[in-house]
Every structure is written in C-alpha cells, then in structure tokens.
Amino acid sequence: MQLYNKLSAKERETLIDEAGEDRLTLSFYAYAKIGNPHLFRNHLFIAWDQMDVLGRIYVAHEGINAQLSVPAKRFEEFKKFIDNIYFLEGVRLNIAIEHDAKAFLKLKVKVRDKIVADGLNDSTFDVTNKGVHVDALKFNDLISDPNTVLVDMRNHYESEIGHFQGAIKPDVDTFRDSLPIIENDLKDYKEDKNLVMYCTGGIRCEKASAYYKHKGFKNVYQLEGGIIEYARQVEKQKLENKFIGKNFVFDHRRAEQISGDVIANCHQCGKACDTHVNCANEACHLLFIQCEECAEKMNNCCSTDCMEIAALPYEEQKALRKGKGNSNKIFKKGRSEVLKYKS
Incomplete structure (x- = not known):
C-alpha cells in the first residue's frame, strides 16, 4: 500500500500536461483534537492519492492545515470525503481566485507537533477558545471604527506586497515571533479596544485570537476565511475593497492579485515591483x-x-x-x- 509520494516534481508536471484537465487550488484548516495523527495522516494520503490530489498538508494533535490542488472533475468526490470526517464536515474550503494546474506537484502529508508553530508551551492555553469570526462587510465596518486596532498576523515578506490599509504590520520572520511583540505593543488596549486580525486564509488568526483572549484581551475578532475569502466576498457583494496589492500564497503561484496597486519594490534596483x-x-x-x-x-x-x-x-x-x-x-x-x- 502506497503511503508516500513516489513521483518527482518533473514527472508529475509531465502527467499534468498530458492530462490537460482543469484543477482547483484550495486550502482549509481545522483545529481539533486528533488522537493519532499518524493514523489520520495515512488515511488522508491513501484516499487523496487515489483522487490525484496534490498539495502540502500538515497534521498534528491540534488539527489539520491543508493547501491542495484537486482535479476539478473530482471536487465533489473530494468534498464528500471531507464531509465524512466528523470535525471537517462543512469546513470552509478557501478556493483560490486564480487557479494554476501546477500550483502543487506532489502530495505531501506530514505529521507535525503543531499545524501552526507558535513556540508556546502552556498547557492552559485552549486553541479552540477563539475570537469572533467576521465576514468582509463586518470587517470593513470594524476597521473603519477609530476604536479598532487592525493587525496583520503574517510575516514581513507577505505584508510587503499587500496588506489592509491602516494595519499594524510586525516586522517578523515567523508567526511565533509576532505573538509576544503584538501582546507587548498592544498591552494598554486589552480592555477597551477592538483587536481585529487577518491573515492569508484564517489559520494563524484563529490561533492568535485564542492566544490574545487567553492573555486577557476582551474584544478579539478575526477575518473569517482570511484575505482569500475577503476578496471573494468583496467581488460577489460589490463591497469596498480595503486591501491593497497582492496576497502572498504558499504554492508555485506565490501571489494572487487583489487590487491593481503595486506597493513593493524590486530588491535590486528599487523599481516598483511585487514579483x-x-x-x-x-x-x-x-x-x-x-x-x-x-x-x-x-x-x-x-x-x-x-x-x-x-x-x-x-x-x-x-x-x-x-x-x-x-x-x-x-x-x-x-x-x-x-x-x-x-x-
């Protein structure tokens, strides 16, 4: 029984070209208590390998974080499989705005200590005690409120090419670096300010929202579905788009265009560029x-x-x-x- 990818990226790329079929790029996550991550990991690999699913998936005792490429014709089969897992039934699937059949070239399902590395060692911290999820409309209202502090929970190279107007953008390399910095910088606002956070698809914000509630922040919110879902709702509902630039993504595309603004520079010559x-x-x-x-x-x-x-x-x-x-x-x-x- 095959439990690991056996094809090289080049071999898989050739197969994708030969198939000539549309593929959907999507992501999802769920915080849940998984008793045996290794067994769950094998279950996912066997099923998804048979469906020709590709991507990068992390499984841990605290849940699952998945970034995938699924054959369009097998999406319903994939969705049915997901819904048959009790803690994934009805999970939000963040489907990309721009698709690329070669967004992923291998199926990698890995067991990790955590699905989002946070550097925390606190047994009293409950990652499921999350903040309030808000949609694009409510998010726009909240960040227009002078009583709101908006924080980008992504890393410096992500926010460099795109971010929400007025957001605090910590100059950090990793998520774990941002947690204590933000807590210290905003310590005076625990009681009376709205702490609103966003990230790519929601997974980092969800853990951060639970962390800041754990640290005593009273009014904690996160953008549900992250920037990916925000862009979709803005387009569908004809809302004001308050995100400028590109959304960095962790696959071969590297970014999705959200607005027409180029807010970064070439690191070698200084010319306006965000590639x-x-x-x-x-x-x-x-x-x-x-x-x-x-x-x-x-x-x-x-x-x-x-x-x-x-x-x-x-x-x-x-x-x-x-x-x-x-x-x-x-x-x-x-x-x-x-x-x-x-x-």
Whole structure:
C-alpha cells in the first residue's frame, strides 16, 4: 500500500500536461483534537492519492492545515470525503481566485507537533477558545471604527506586497515571533479596544485570537476565511475593497492579485515591483522581489556571487554543495545584505 509520494516534481508536471484537465487550488484548516495523527495522516494520503490530489498538508494533535490542488472533475468526490470526517464536515474550503494546474506537484502529508508553530508551551492555553469570526462587510465596518486596532498576523515578506490599509504590520520572520511583540505593543488596549486580525486564509488568526483572549484581551475578532475569502466576498457583494496589492500564497503561484496597486519594490534596483522569485543558485534559493530587467541582468540570481555559481555546469554546482549544509539564506525571506532595496 502506497503511503508516500513516489513521483518527482518533473514527472508529475509531465502527467499534468498530458492530462490537460482543469484543477482547483484550495486550502482549509481545522483545529481539533486528533488522537493519532499518524493514523489520520495515512488515511488522508491513501484516499487523496487515489483522487490525484496534490498539495502540502500538515497534521498534528491540534488539527489539520491543508493547501491542495484537486482535479476539478473530482471536487465533489473530494468534498464528500471531507464531509465524512466528523470535525471537517462543512469546513470552509478557501478556493483560490486564480487557479494554476501546477500550483502543487506532489502530495505531501506530514505529521507535525503543531499545524501552526507558535513556540508556546502552556498547557492552559485552549486553541479552540477563539475570537469572533467576521465576514468582509463586518470587517470593513470594524476597521473603519477609530476604536479598532487592525493587525496583520503574517510575516514581513507577505505584508510587503499587500496588506489592509491602516494595519499594524510586525516586522517578523515567523508567526511565533509576532505573538509576544503584538501582546507587548498592544498591552494598554486589552480592555477597551477592538483587536481585529487577518491573515492569508484564517489559520494563524484563529490561533492568535485564542492566544490574545487567553492573555486577557476582551474584544478579539478575526477575518473569517482570511484575505482569500475577503476578496471573494468583496467581488460577489460589490463591497469596498480595503486591501491593497497582492496576497502572498504558499504554492508555485506565490501571489494572487487583489487590487491593481503595486506597493513593493524590486530588491535590486528599487523599481516598483511585487514579483517574488527564488535565487537560481540552488545553494542559496533566497526568496526576494525581482523585476524582469534585473532578472535578465542577474540571470535570476540575488547576487554576482550566486550568478557565478549558477553559471557553472550542474555537476560542478553539485560538487560545490557536497558535504555542506544549506546556506542560511535558504530559510530567509528577503533579508540579505546583497539586496540594496529590501524592505
């Protein structure tokens, strides 16, 4: 019985091209108490592999976080399977605004300690005691209220290319970094301010809303379904769109256009640009913003050093990496001294 992906990304890409079928990009999450995450993980992989589902899924004792690509013709089958799992029945499926058949090229279902790493070790913290969910209309009303503090629960490289007007945007690399910073910065507002949060699809806000309630904040709200669902509701209901720029997403698309505004800059020349790329030097792989002109000039690299390495034959590049650990830059997002115009 197959329990792990056996095809390479290139092999899967070829199969997708040959099939020529539409695929839906979607995500969902649920906080729940899962007794045996490993058994649940295997159950999901077996079923989804048979449905030709691709994506990145994390399972933990605290729940599930899934980002997927599903064949359009098998969506109803997929939905029925989800609804037959007691804590996933009727779960919100955040279907992408823009679809790409190659958004994901493998099915990866992994067991983690937590579905959202938070750095917390507090047995009294109940992640299910969440804040109030609000839709796009209520969200717009709340953030127009001078008694509201709006917080972006995403990381710096996400908010750099798009965010809600007037939001506090912590300059952090990870979700766990943001929790204590926001708590300290807003400690004087626990009793009398509306604390309103948003993120990509809702999963980080839900944990954050429970955390800040746990820390004594009285009026805690989160944007239900995150930016993805907000954009859908704004379009459907013809509401005022208060999000400017792009929504960063964690698949091969890297972003969805929400408004026509370009609010970021190329990290190499400073020109208006909001296109994230990874450095072509596989030993670097730095995520940064690069315009088309710089991509051509720098051969899709972040620095001249990386250009020299990327220009070498593949076997020579491989030999240089042999026996060495990954560069620290692989795990950094737009933070490098070689990027003159980084945010």
